[in-house]
Amino acid sequence: MVYNVCMALKGILIVNAFLRSKQTDDTYELLLDGAKRAGIDLRLTTNADFFVSLDTGLVKALPENDMKDTGFILFWNKDVFLGRALERMGYRLFNSADAIEACDSKALTSEMLQGICAMPRTVKIPMTFNTIGYDDLSFEEHIGKELGYPYIIKECLGSYGGQVYLADSSDKAREILKMIEGKDCLAQQYIRESSGRDLRAYVVGDRVVAAMERNNADDFRSNITGGGSAIKYDIKKEQEQMAVAAVKGLGLDFAGVDILFSDDGPLLCEVNSNAQFRGLLEATGINITDALFEHIKMTVL
Numbered sequence: 188m189v190y191n192v193c194m195a196l197k198g199i200l201i202v203n204a205f206l207r208s209k210q211t212d213d214t215y216e217l218l219l220d221g222a223k224r225a226g227i228d229l230r231l232t233t234n235a236d237f238f239v240s241l242d243t244g245l246v247k248a249l250p251e252n253d254m255k256d257t258g259f260i261l262f263w264n265k266d267v268f269l270g271r272a273l274e275r276m277g278y279r280l281f282n283s284a285d286a287i288e289a290c291d292s293k294a295l296t297s298e299m300l301q302g303i304c305a306m307p308r309t310v311k312i313p314m315t316f317n318t319i320g321y322d323d324l325s326f327e328e329h330i331g332k333e334l335g336y337p338y339i340i341k342e343c344l345g346s347y348g349g350q351v352y353l354a355d356s357s358d359k360a361r362e363i364l365k366m367i368e369g370k371d372c373l374a375q376q377y378i379r380e381s382s383g384r385d386l387r388a389y390v391v392g393d394r395v396v397a398a399m400e401r402n403n404a405d406d407f408r409s410n411i412t413g414g415g416s417a418i419k420y421d422i423k424k425e426q427e428q429m430a431v432a433a434v435k436g437l438g439l440d441f442a443g444v445d446i447l448f449s450d451d452g453p454l455l456c457e458v459n460s461n462a463q464f465r466g467l468l469e470a471t472g473i474n475i476t477d478a479l480f481e482h483i484k485m486t487v488l
């Protein structure tokens with residue numbers, strides 16, 4: 188599309204219709220405010236305002252959603268089938284559906300960033316079905332031998348630290364595995380030096396725009412939602428390179444990258460395609476939406 192200089196760039200923000208909380212509403216408001224500051228006409232919609240036909244591969248916006256002159260879509264969503272259908276129709280999504288999918292599963296992220304970012308030793312836990320579960324947990328012995336105790340168990344789909352567990356013994360590991368049986372999960376070396384402490388770097392395009400250190404003295408997980416506190420962090424070159432390499436490796440435009448501190452240098456923890464950024468704004472005074480909309484304008488105009 189060719190833009191007339193007088194014509195404001197128009198975009199659609201697509202959020203999840205069913206994930207509603209004070210926190211998500213706050214994020215959407217920050218995004219809409221940021222767009223306004225950047226002179227972008229951004230309209231809020233949800234994934235339920237669209238109708239995806241898997242037989243034709245196409246998507247229809249429900250009548251009240253006029254897609255005319257849409258220059259980009261800010262896809263704050265994990266509904267990747269909708270995302271791919273929109274991409275097939277020619278829309279540029281920030282982030283792309285495939286990149287969001289790669290971030291959504293912690294196992295897929297690790298697989299894709301292998302050889303690109305240093306990570307803690309990570310083992311995929313054998314998959315089972317949620318109608319069957321585990322009737323034999325003897326495989327756990329090999330994981331314990333490989334990683335040592337304690338080690339971390341993570342559900343591949345999870346956020347805010349809620350699906351991350353610490354197994355300090357074989358019995359505990361088996362108890363956790365029974366509790367989450369049927370869910371896709373992985374086991375990971377516990378990085379003791381980073382206990383209750385990590386680095387969140389927010390990348391837009393090819394640079395880190397803001398970084399904070401998160402700490403929780405009462406929990407090995409440093410997530411702010413779980414009670415962690417945050418302070419501005421002066422990111423080191425090596426950490427910045429890792430965060431940018433992770434974003435590039437997954438094909439993202441922007442993301443919140445979690446990095447663990449270790450005696451052997453930074454280790455990638457996970458990458459969040461739809462990271463909250465209120466905590467980062469409070470800790471650093473930097474509103475990442477400015478860089479985000481600048482990146483979008485540079486890409487589509």
Ligand SMILES: Nc1ncnc2c1ncn2[C@@H]1O[C@H](COP(=O)(O)OP(=O)(O)O)[C@@H](O)[C@H]1O
Nearest residue numbers: 307345346347348349376377378385408409457
């Ligand atoms: N291998 C690890 N060793 C030590 N701490 C970890 C490890 N993995 C995760 N953590 C801690 O747990 C937190 C949550 O883990 P993360 O993988 O980021 O999941 P979530 O998506 O729930 O944020 C991290 O921010 C970090 O503080």
Ligand SMILES: [Mg+2]
Nearest residue numbers: 347348445457
């Ligand atoms: Mg995290």
